[in-house]
Amino acid sequence: MHSSSKIKQNTFADDVMRGLSATPKFLSSKYFYDNEGSRLFQEIMKLPEYYLTRAEFEVFSRQTDEIFSAFNADNSPFDLIELGAGDGTKTSFLVSYFLKQNADFTYVPIDISAEALNTLTAKFEKEFPQLLMQTEKGDYFKTLETLSTKSSKRKIILFLGSNIGNFRQKQAQEFFRELRAVMNKDDLLFIGFDLQKDPQTILDAYSDKQGVTAAFNINLLKRINRELGANFDPKEFSHYAIYHPIEGAARSFLISQKKQTVFIKSLNKNFDFEAWEPIFMEISQKYSLKMIAELAKESGFQIEKNFFDSKNYYTDSLWKPV
């Protein structure tokens, strides 16, 4: 389970050791985003099957003024803190509008991926030379600890792109409780939830025809080869995704195509794979409105407003501490 203190001690090598020694084997999806992974994720966002980015973009582009009014009701200065900002494409739409309205804010994107932050910084510095920006590279579990002491200004925390879907439901509740503990009464939390819908639509988003999602998953094996001196043969693993409609969760796996042994030099250890043995890579939890309401309540928030796209595929939910 995620706790900021536990996460702090873990390195990439520790987590790979733990995941590949477990039964069933797993790897943490937070390591997807090296340079190539971040580039592949940008491609995923453009895929016809990956409706999530378009749905959230539609919310931001059609309801910009309503979002701005909800964020800026009292005109007081704020820090716009984004957890797992990625390349910030969608957020740039909000930032652009806020600047035009002369809002007094500093944008604080936090991401574990240097590549994502570099892309974001280059783009934002070029497009918005007047923007006050303070980027932070790191794990957002760690930054939780410093969030409350960062500045005395109001905090508006963005957690977009269905990042929350990568947590199991209990972890999500724990994460929001930790966030709540470092937030003040007039702070706000804005979260992108992918909603439950036709299971086939969801499954297609994690199993695209062009195989970009497959390449995105396989890339983590290549990262282990490069950074930890392993000898994974990426051709001997295939990507497989499922959606479980009762749990409302999509899951991605890499499947070993044969009985094989992989050596990881940094860990000085062999890992045996049976033929057809899966490595669990990622969960993408989909939410109902009832689940969102319960999650808010259980973690100490009330829902101010849910913003929807025109197909009701997705909601950006604005929460206020109770």
Ligand SMILES: C[S@@+](CC[C@H](N)C(=O)[O-])C[C@H]1O[C@@H](n2cnc3c(N)ncnc32)[C@H](O)[C@@H]1O
């Ligand atoms: C699914 S992408 C979404 C990016 C962006 N929020 C969007 O909506 O387009 C997830 C992003 O979160 C970052 N990330 C994942 N786990 C993280 C962690 N524990 N700490 C900081 N960043 C993390 C990844 O590097 C990646 O850029």
